Amino acid sequence: MNDVSAARSLAxxxxxxxxxxxxxxxxxxxxxxxxxxxxLFDFAKIDGEFVAELDTSETDCTIVRSIVDLAAELGMQAVAEHVGSSGVLDVVSREGIALAQGFGISRPCTEDEFVTRHLTASSKER
Incomplete structure (x- = not known):
């Protein structure tokens, strides 16, 4: 970012x-x-390098916990990237991160597949 003032104005x-x-x-x-x-940001998306092994790395847990605390202190929500398994999702949830993305939550899909999977009341694949 070469022009912080212009970036701040745009934001x-x-x-x-x-x-x-x-x-x-x-x-x-x-x-x-x-x-x-x-x-000013609303969300801090935690890089997947720190999230992918949360269920096995105490160091990553410490780093993620610190980022979550920092984001909250600055009025932002933390988002976990690269959530690849239910074990990682459990840790993400335990650390108080309400927003997450990754293959452990859902694989990429078309709009129609998304509606069927997640928005249709009769969907069995939830």
């Missing part, structure tokens, strides 16, 4: 228009604490 205009903003891949690469300092 403010988007939020004023009702757009929610998410910081993707938080914890790695360019998604750093610097962005949290200068921009």
């Amino acid at each position: 403010q205009r988007l939020r004023a228009a009702g757009v929610s903003l998410a910081l993707d891949d938080f914890g790695t690469g360019f998604a750093s604490l610097l962005y949290l300092r200068h921009l």
Whole structure:
């Protein structure tokens, strides 16, 4: 991000228009604490590197717990990326993360498949 002032201005205009903003891949690469300092986000999407082995890595649990606490202190919701199994989803839930994505929740599907699987009252595949 070369022009923090322009990015902040754009983010403010988007939020004023009702757009929610998410910081993707938080914890790695360019998604750093610097962005949290200068921009307003609604969501911090925890990079999958820290989520994928939550059910077996105490270190990852500590890192994720810290990110969740930081996000909450800054008025954001944490989102867990790369939830690949029910074991990881259990830990995500236990750590108080209400939003998650990954193959352990659902594989990619067409709109019709999504409606049938998740929105139809008679769906048996829930």
